[in-house]
Amino acid sequence: MKIKLEYPEGATPLDPNEIGGLKYKHITTQGELDELEQANIASGLRWLARMRRKDILTDDFAIELHHQLFGDIWKWGGHLPKDRKKHRRRSDPDRCSAAWPDGRCSVLGRA
Structure with a gap:
């Protein structure tokens, strides 16, 4: 599957394995x-x-x-990530209301 994805500065692009998780x-x-x-x-x-x-x-x-929010689109919806560190948000001062010392981003109370 070929998806033409453009990412804003600082965004983490989806790798081919993640794109393969689309239902x-x-x-x-x-x-789309x-x-x-x-x-x-x-x-x-x-x-x-x-x-x-x-x-x-x-x-x-x-x-x-998590399943209710993402499970209709992604195969991984409702499943814990195998590599939790990989899924941790990184801080972006323009989008974060607070950043944790390890780089996680807190936006509206979400870490």
Whole structure:
């Protein structure tokens, strides 16, 4: 699959293995990918709004939420990364409200 992706400065490009994790093989541009991801995230947020669970601060809930937000588009949605360090955000002073000493980025409370 050939996807023509353009990345803003400081963004981490998707490698071929990550692109292989897409469930939709017709995607050819970053814009198409962004639209599908946004629709999946909106669906996941609607799911979250209907939740009545009290045990949301658990690994199981976080994994289920991840699946709801990304699982329709990506094969890895709802699965823990094998290499957690690789998935850590790096700070970008223009986009981060706070940066951790190890370079993680906190945007609106997300690390």
